[in-house]
Amino acid sequence: xxxxxxxxxxxxxxxxxxxxxxxxxxxxxxxxxxxxxxxxxxxxxxxxxxxxxxxxxxxxxxxxxxxxxxxxxxxxxxxxxxxxxxxxxxxxxxxxxxxxxxxxxxxxxxxxxxxxxxxx
Amino acid sequence: xxxxxxxxxxxxxxxxxxxxxxxxxxxxxxxxxxxxxxxxxxxxxxxxxxxxxxxxxxxxxxxxxxxxxxxxxxxxxxxxxxxxxxxxxxxxxxxxxxxxxxxxxxxxxxxxxxxxxxxxxxxxxxxxxxxxxxxxxxxxxxxxxxxxxxxxxxxxxxxxxxxx
Numbered sequence: 001x002x003x004x005x006x007x008x009x010x011x012x013x014x015x016x017x018x019x020x021x022x023x024x025x026x027x028x029x030x031x032x033x034x035x036x037x038x039x040x041x042x043x044x045x046x047x048x049x050x051x052x053x054x055x056x057x058x059x060x061x062x063x064x065x066x067x068x069x070x071x072x073x074x075x076x077x078x079x080x081x082x083x084x085x086x087x088x089x090x091x092x093x094x095x096x097x098x099x100x101x102x103x104x105x106x107x108x109x110x111x112x113x114x115x116x117x118x119x120x
Numbered sequence: 121x122x123x124x125x126x127x128x129x130x131x132x133x134x135x136x137x138x139x140x141x142x143x144x145x146x147x148x149x150x151x152x153x154x155x156x157x158x159x160x161x162x163x164x165x166x167x168x169x170x171x172x173x174x175x176x177x178x179x180x181x182x183x184x185x186x187x188x189x190x191x192x193x194x195x196x197x198x199x200x201x202x203x204x205x206x207x208x209x210x211x212x213x214x215x216x217x218x219x220x221x222x223x224x225x226x227x228x229x230x231x232x233x234x235x236x237x238x239x240x241x242x243x244x245x246x247x248x249x250x251x252x253x254x255x256x257x258x259x260x261x262x263x264x265x266x267x268x269x270x271x272x273x274x275x276x277x278x279x280x281x282x283x284x
Contacts, residue, residue, distance in 0.1 A: 008247075009222050009223075009225070009226040009229070010219070010222055011203065011206050011207060011219065011222045011223040011226050012226050014206075014207055014210050015157065015206060015207075018208065018210070056229075056244075056245055056247060057247075058247060082233070083229050083230040083232070083233025083234065083245070084233045084236060084237065084244075084245055085233070085237050086236070086237045086242060088242040089242075103233070103234075103237070104153075104157075104230045104233065104234075105152055105153045105155075105156030105157050105230060105234075106156065107156060
């Protein structure tokens with residue numbers, strides 16, 4: 001299993017990866033992307049089983065990345081991990097094909113709840 | 121930071137920062153972030169302390185019917201310790217300025233996102249900025265001061281006036 005973590009903050013990528021480990025996903029390979037454009041490229045080159053993406057990033061936002069993936073035919077499971085967890089954004093994410101939206105701050109239990117149905 | 125360009129609309133546009141995001145709300149969101157990201161036993165004590173002459177600030181803008189800014193300010197040493205706490209065991213022995221900018225900026229980003237989500241109408245958040253001097257606050261500057269590990273940590277929420 002491979003998980004792609006996209007966030008423009010290196011510190012936040014580390015926190016997400018640490019939380020994945022705490023949630024029990026410590027045997028999964030993790031690859032990182034600094035923005036939506038890099039995430040888009042790495043979905044093609046790395047073929048991850050799940051994408052965890054921030055929303056607000058330079059170059060290409062998370063929602064733009066998701067829409068580009070779906071437009072290209074990719075159905076890679078995609079979830080947001082973002083500081084912006086409003087109802088409006090949850091609806092936008094869902095309409096674009098996201099499986100879930102985890103709002104920051106989060107806990108390992110939140111990760112388990114959202115990731116278990118996707119990657120076990 | 122990109123300045124916020126949309127004109128206010130009727131509704132929450134006339135409200136002050138303190139009316140929209142009162143002190144107890146700011147404290148509740150900050151406490152949740154500290155407990156989740158800094159450490160379970162890390163607390164922001166609602167007391168005033170002295171800010172040193174040299175401080176660092178991280179801020180994000182909120183863009184919507186209400187246009188505002190959330191600014192986090194503390195000493196350079198506290199910003200570094202906060203970043204170290206965010207990274208926990210993965211922090212290098214010596215943090216460089218880029219790491220602190222990233223970590224402290226992300227704290228402001230999460231704080232701004234948490235507060236933005238409580239506004240009555242949908243808004244967006246700008247990317248975080250970090251520097252010694254944040255942009256000047258509007259007249260409704262709303263200051264919430266705390267102590268973390270004995271160091272003062274300020275959160276300022278304010279409206280952002282339209283450019284003239």
